[in-house]
Amino acid sequence: MSELKRKPLRLGVAGLGTVGVGVVNIVENSGDMLSTRAGQRIVVSAVSARDRGRDRGIDLSAYGWHDNAVDLAGDDSVDLVVELMGGSDGPAYALAKACLAAGKPFVTANKALIATHGKELAALAEASKTALRFEAAVAGGLPVVKALMEGLTANKINELYGILNRTCNYILTRMEREKLAFDDVLSEAQKIGYAEADPTFDIDGIDTAHKTAILAAIAFGIAPDLGNLPTEGIRNIAPVDIDYARELGYRIKLLGVARQTGEGVEVRVHPAMVPLSSPLASVMDATNAVLITGDQVGQTGYEGPGAGQGPTASSVIADVVDVARGICYPPLGVPVNDLKKLPYLGSESHIGTYYIRLRVTDVPGVMAEITQSLAAETVSIESMLQRGHAEGGGVYIVLTTHETTEQSAIAALSHFNALDCVLESPAMLRIETA
Template sequence: MTEPLRVAIAGLGTVGAGVIRLLDANGALIARRAGRPIEIVAVSARDRAKDRGVDLSRFDWVDDTASLAADARADVVVELVGGADGPALTLTRAALANGKSVVTANKAMIAHHGLELARAAEGRGVALKFEAAVAGGVPVIKGLREGAAANEIGHVYGILNGTCNFILSKMEAEGRDFAEVLDEAQRLGFAEADPSFDIDGVDAAHKLSILASFAFGTRPAFSDVAITGVRHVLAADIAEAATLGYRVRLVGVAEAGKNGLFQRVHPHLVPLDHPLAHVTGSLNAVVAEGNFVGRLFFQGRGAGDGPTASAVVADLIDIARGEFGPPYAEPAEALAEQPAAPTGERRGRAYLRLMVADKVGVLAEIAAAMRDAGVSIERLMQRGANADGSVLVAIVTHEGPERAVAASLDRLRGSPSLVGEPMWMHILES
C-alpha cells in the first residue's frame, strides 16, 4: 500500500475534533480519492484533559504545540489554533521552514501574513492551503483557482459572515431589535461572547481580502478594506428596506480596475430578485462574475465543525495527491501590488437613515444639505415619533457619485436637528 500522508493537528477545538471525526467516518472513501490513507500521527492543544467527544488516546499528544513544526513523523501540520499572530503564526512559519506543508482555517493569519507565508511555502516547495479560511465548507477558493482559472473576474462579492447574516435574517423575520437578536445568537452559539470581529465586519473583511487576491491576482491588502459592520442597523431600517423591495445584508465587495483595488464590507440593501437576498440564517454565499463563464454563485454553511473540517480534509486530499502549486494560484512574486482605489467617484444609489428632532424645518434642512452636495433624492419617507421625540427619516438617492453623499452627511453632522449618527447603506444593483 502507498505510504499514508501523516498529519499533525495543532488545536483541538470544534474544527480540530471535526477533522478527526470526518477522517474516522469517511477514511476509506478519502483514501480512495486521495490515492493513499491520511493518518493523524500527533495532536496538540492547551488542555489535555478536556473532553472533545473523540478518542485521542490513539494519537501521540504533544504538549509543546510549536514542536510539531519539527516533528519527523508528520508530513503536514494542520494549524487550527487561530489568531493573526502568536502561536499560530510561529508554528506556521516554522513548519514551512522545516519543509512541511501546512493546512489552516485561520483567515486572520492569512489576511495579515499570507504573502509572506506563500513565499516561504514556494521557497521550500511545499503546500500552504487555506480553503477553510473563507466560507467554511463552501469551495469558493477552489472554484476561483481551478474552475474559473481561464476567466478574467470582473468583481467578487458576497455574504461572508454567518453571525451577521443570522442576526439580520432574524431581525427581518421577527421585527426584533439588534441587541435582542445578538443576545439570542450568543446563547445559541452563533456569536462569540465578544462578537466584535463579526458584527463590526472584521471577519468578513479578512475573508474578502483573501478572495480578492484569488480573483484578481493581487497581493493581499487587508489594511485597504473599508469596513462598516451591522451593530447600528435598526429594525426600522430593515422594515424600510422591505417596503422598498430590498433586504439588508452585510456584503463584502471587491473589484480591480485601472484606479486600483476596491475592497469594502458594508451593509447593503439587496434587491429581492438577487440571489443574495435569499441567503438566510448563518449561511455564506459568494458571487463571482467571469468574462466567459458569467455569474458563479457559491452558497453553503460558512462555519461549524462539519463544513470547516470538510474544507480542511479536502486540502489534505490535494496534498496527498501531490497537488501543491502556488498558494494564490500564481507565484507570490507575480501577484500585482495595487493601490487602494478611491471611492469618491464610484457611482451608485444609497439608502440614508437619519433620526431627527420632530420640529418644523428639519426636512427642509436635510433637503438643502442634499441639494448643496449634489445629491438627487429619489424617495424620502418620514415615520412617526419615537419615545425620545425623534422621528426617522429615510432617503433613497438617485444614482450619483459617493463623494456627493459623503458631503451631504458632512453638512448635516453637528446639526442640532440630528439625534445620533446617520446610517448609510449602499444599494446593490441586480
C-alpha cells in the first residue's frame, strides 16, 4: 500500500438527516477503500443537528457535538465541513461563509444555497484558496458537475437538458402508466415519501430551477442566476395531454433547459414534450438524467438516481476525496472575475414548436375559426387531430405547430380565448427535440 498522508482529513458534518447519515455511514464503513483512493485517512470528527437526542441509527458517541452548526467553522478538530442541513439562507449560508472566510474547505449538497449565493461563496473560496464543492447539489448521485468541470472542459457547451426532480418524474410516470390524475398521484407519492408534505418546491419546478441555474453557470461560465430563470411546474398537466403526447409520438417531462446561442443564453424550467426516440423519453420513475452537448464531443448523457441516501452521499464523498487529493479549482469552473455577463434571452423570443389542446363546441365552422386565429399570428400547423367527446362537453382539438416564436404561440392562445367556440383556456406545451 502506498504511503498515506500522516494526518487524517477530519470532517465536521452539519445535518444528520437522510444524506448526513449516509455520509457518516460511508466514512465509517468504507474507510480503508477511501483512504487508499484519497491518499489520506478520512474520519468524522464532529457533527451538528437540531435534536441531539434523536435516534439516527448511527453511533455518534465518538464525535464532538455542536448545537450551533456554525461553530463547526471554528472547531480546530475539523479540517473540512460537510453541510447537509439545506436552505438557501440561515445556518447553511452562515456556515458556508464562516468556513470559506477562514480557509476551511466546504462541501455541500445544498442546491438552494449554491443557486442563490454561488457567486459570493465562490469569491470567498477563491480569496482564501479553499475548496468549495457541490457535486451532490445537482442530480444526486450523477457526476454531472464533475463532467462539466473536468471531462468536458475542452468543449464549448451549446445546450443541456435535465430531468432533475425525482418527484415530478415519478408523478408523470404514474400518471401515464396508470392513467391517474395529478392530484391522486401526488397524494400517493406523499404517503410513500416520494413527495414532501409541502410539495411546492418540487412540483412547481423550483428545485429543478436551482439545479438548472447551477448547471447553466458551470456550462456557460456565468453566475448562477435564479432571477433570469422562467419556471413552470407540472400542476397543470392533465392526463389527456399525456395521452395525446403519446399518440403524437412524445412523452411529457419536466425539463431544465439551458442553451447558448450567438445572441445570449436561454435558461428555463417547464414541462415539455420530448420525442419518444429521445434518450430523455425513456427516463422513468424517480430517475434523473442530464444530456449535455459540447462542440467537440457532441451529445453526452448521464442517467441514474438523482436523490436518496446512498446516491447523494456518494457524490458528497467524491467531493471530500477530491479535497483530500489536494484538488482545488475555481468553484464555478472559472474564476469569479472571469464570469461572463451574457444576455438572457426571454422565453418570448424562443423559437420552437408547440402542442396546443383546445376544448371546443362540436359545431361546423370551429376549425375555420381556429386556423384563422393561428394565421393571424403567422403560426402554421404541423398536425391536427380531433377526438371524441371531451370531459365537460364539446370536443378536443389538438394541434402541433411548425417552428414559431413563443410570443406568436402565446398571442394565438389569446385569440382562442376570445372565441365563443372555445370552452376553456387552451393547454400549451413546448416541444423539445432533445
